[in-house]
Amino acid sequence: METRVITDFDGPLMNVSGRYYHVYQLCLEKNRADQSDIRLLPKSEFWQLKRNRVTEEEIGIISGLGEFEAKSFAKMRKATVHDLCYFEHDEIIPGVFESLERAQNMGLDLALMTMRRRRELEQAFQRYQFERFFREDRCYCLADDFIKTTDVQDKPTLMDRAQRELPPVQSTWMIGDTEADIAAAKKYQVKMIAVLSGIRSRDLLEKYDPDYIVDDLAQAIDLIAEHV
Numbered sequence: 716m717e718t719r720v721i722t723d724f725d726g727p728l729m730n731v732s733g734r735y736y737h738v739y740q741l742c743l744e745k746n747r748a749d750q751s752d753i754r755l756l757p758k759s760e761f762w763q764l765k766r767n768r769v770t771e772e773e774i775g776i777i778s779g780l781g782e783f784e785a786k787s788f789a790k791m792r793k794a795t796v797h798d799l800c801y802f803e804h805d806e807i808i809p810g811v812f813e814s815l816e817r818a819q820n821m822g823l824d825l826a827l828m829t830m831r832r833r834r835e836l837e838q839a840f841q842r843y844q845f846e847r848f849f850r851e852d853r854c855y856c857l858a859d860d861f862i863k864t865t866d867v868q869d870k871p872t873l874m875d876r877a878q879r880e881l882p883p884v885q886s887t888w889m890i891g892d893t894e895a896d897i898a899a900a901k902k903y904q905v906k907m908i909a910v911l912s913g914i915r916s917r918d919l920l921e922k923y924d925p926d927y928i929v930d931d932l933a934q935a936i937d938l939i940a941e942h943v
C-alpha cells in the first residue's frame with residue numbers, strides 16, 4: 716500500500732518573503748503622512764516579525780506610522796499581497812526539485828494543498844513546471860471566486876475534500892509551515908511535519924504541537940524515507 720505526502724505550497728516549496736517585503740514597502744510608502752518619518756525595516760527584520768505573527772498593523776507602527784495610518788496600511792497590504800503582478804517576487808526554495816524527484820522515485824503519492832487561488836497556483840506551475848510532480852487530481856487549492864475566512868478554518872475544508880476524493884492509502888503525511896497546516900493534519904489524524912523554511916518560527920510552531928519540526932522539505936522527505 717502506498718504512502719501519500721500532502722504538501723503545502725508556500726513555505727515548503729516557495730519562499731514568499733520577497734513578495735511580502737515588496738508589498739510592505741509599497742504600502743508603507745503609500746500610507747505615510749506627508750513629511751512624516753518612517754523607518755523602513757530591513758527585510759530580515761520584517762520577515763522575523765512575520766514569522767512571529769506580529770500583525771500588519773503593529774508592523775506599520777514599528778515602521779513609524781501613526782495608528783490611523785497603520786490601520787490603512789494593514790488594509791491596503793491585505794488587499795494587495797495576493798495581486799498576481801507581485802507573485803514574480805516569489806522564489807523557489809533551494810533543493811525543492813531534487814527533494815520532489817526523490818519523493819517521486821521513492822514511489823510516494825504526491826499531493827498539493829494550498830490556500831492559493833487557482834490562478835495564483837497556475838502561474839507558479841507555468842513558471843516551474845510543477846505538473847511534473849503533482850497530477851491535476853492531486854492539487855487542492857481555492858477556486859478563484861472562493862470567499863476566504865481564515866486559513867485555520869479554510870485549510871481543514873480542503874483536507875476534508877482530499878480525504879473524500881483521494882484513493883485510500885496506508886499512511887498519509889502532511890508537510891506545511893503554519894498553524895493552519897497543523898490544524899488540518901490533526902483533524903484527520905495525519906502525521907504532520909512542520910518546516911522552518913516558511914512564515915512561522917520554531918517557537919510558534921511548537922505551540923501547535925506538530926509531530927515533527929524540521930528545517931525544510933529535504934529533511935521532511937528524509938524523515939518520511941525512514942518510515943516507509
Ligand SMILES: [Mg+2]
Binds near residue numbers: 724891892893913
Ligand atoms: Mg504555507
